[in-house]
Amino acid sequence: MRTFVFLIIVLISGAFAGTIHGVVNFVIVEPYLDQAIGIENQNLFASGEEKDTPEFWVEYEGYRVWQKSGQILAGTILGTSIGALFGIIFALSRNSLPGNNDVKKAVVLSGIMWFTLFLIPFLKYPANPPTVGDPETVILRSILYLSFIAISGFGALAFYKLSKKFQNNRKLVVLIGYGVFISVAFFAMPENPDEITAPMDLVNEFRIVSFLGVTSFWVSIGLILGFFWNRLGPHKETTTSYN
Amino acid sequence: MQINISKSGIPIFAIVLLAIVFVFGLFFVGYDQGHIFSIVLGEQAFEDLYIHELTHDMRHAAGFPCH
Numbered sequence: 001m002r003t004f005v006f007l008i009i010v011l012i013s014g015a016f017a018g019t020i021h022g023v024v025n026f027v028i029v030e031p032y033l034d035q036a037i038g039i040e041n042q043n044l045f046a047s048g049e050e051k052d053t054p055e056f057w058v059e060y061e062g063y064r065v066w067q068k069s070g071q072i073l074a075g076t077i078l079g080t081s082i083g084a085l086f087g088i089i090f091a092l093s094r095n096s097l098p099g100n101n102d103v104k105k106a107v108v109l110s111g112i113m114w115f116t117l118f119l120i121p122f123l124k125y126p127a128n129p130p131t132v133g134d135p136e137t138v139i140l141r142s143i144l145y146l147s148f149i150a151i152s153g154f155g156a157l158a159f160y161k162l163s164k165k166f167q168n169n170r171k172l173v174v175l176i177g178y179g180v181f182i183s184v185a186f187f188a189m190p191e192n193p194d195e196i197t198a199p200m201d202l203v204n205e206f207r208i209v210s211f212l213g214v215t216s217f218w219v220s221i222g223l224i225l226g227f228f229w230n231r232l233g234p235h236k237e238t239t240t241s242y243n
Numbered sequence: 244m245q246i247n248i249s250k251s252g253i254p255i256f257a258i259v260l261l262a263i264v265f266v267f268g269l270f271f272v273g274y275d276q277g278h279i280f281s282i283v284l285g286e287q288a289f290e291d292l293y294i295h296e297l298t299h300d301m302r303h304a305a306g307f308p309c310h
């Protein structure tokens with residue numbers, strides 16, 4: 001394997017796909033974040049915690065600008081991070097993935113990872129706009145969310161490994177095995193403890209745009225890494241000498 | 244000369260490097276509450292929450308638990 005080429009294309013693909021995610025969020029998610037934070041500010045005024053003064057708004061604008069501009073940068077960093085994981089798994093599973101070129105293989109893998117690491121956890125613990133979460137429970141919620149992602153990901157991996165022991169119906173073994181396993185986990189895991197006090201319309205619309213944003217990342221990462229892999233073939237050099 | 248490579252052809256150090264990028268990036272965007280800057284800034288970092296504020300909107304948008 002041409003390791004340097006491999007590392008570079010993995011990191012660049014992740015950064016690229018993450019930046020797309022950030023830009024998509026900037027356009028479609030930010031309006032909902034503004035709305036939610038607007039409600040939050042009104043609650044602060046109503047409870048007397050903050051006063052509706054020019055000073056308040058100066059400070060508010062100050063950190064909102066920082067937060068908004070962070071959306072795209074954070075997208076690039078998060079994308080590079082998730083892209084690194086994607087790169088590892090793609091390199092390890094490439095020979096078993098269906099498809100006659102690397103774009104198809106990478107898109108298949110990104111679809112599988114989108115499903116197990118994002119969609120299933122999202123259905124259990126959907127994204128929430130500001131004002132919904134109770135700061136007191138953030139550690140608990142983080143542990144629940146991350147555990148469920150790990151359970152789903154390692155579950156899928158375990159059933160894939162297990163299916164190799166079977167002569168035929170391998171796909172069916174994975175699908176049924178993972179399906180039963182994740183359904184049990186889905187109902188066994190505790191619910192998000194927070195009560196939603198924000199308007200439900202806002203929360204639902206926020207979830208839709210959040211879903212679209214993350215999905216744009218997974219589509220991009222598969223296409224971009226697949227494209228680079230096809231062009232540059234980082235696996236080539238050593239596979240010939242090794243086999 | 245024998246070159247030791249794993250079956251898939253991906254060297255261990257490349258996997259380790261990418262795994263570090265993965266863990267660090269995920270922590271940075273999803274979970275930091277001042278921890279990273281506290282290495283240089285000390286306790287003050289937990290008050291300032293620069294990274295939290297910077298990654299705050301993505302935290303919500305990407306489904307990480309927040310406030």
Ligand SMILES: [Zn+2]
Binds near residue numbers: 130299303309310
């Ligand atoms: Zn928040």
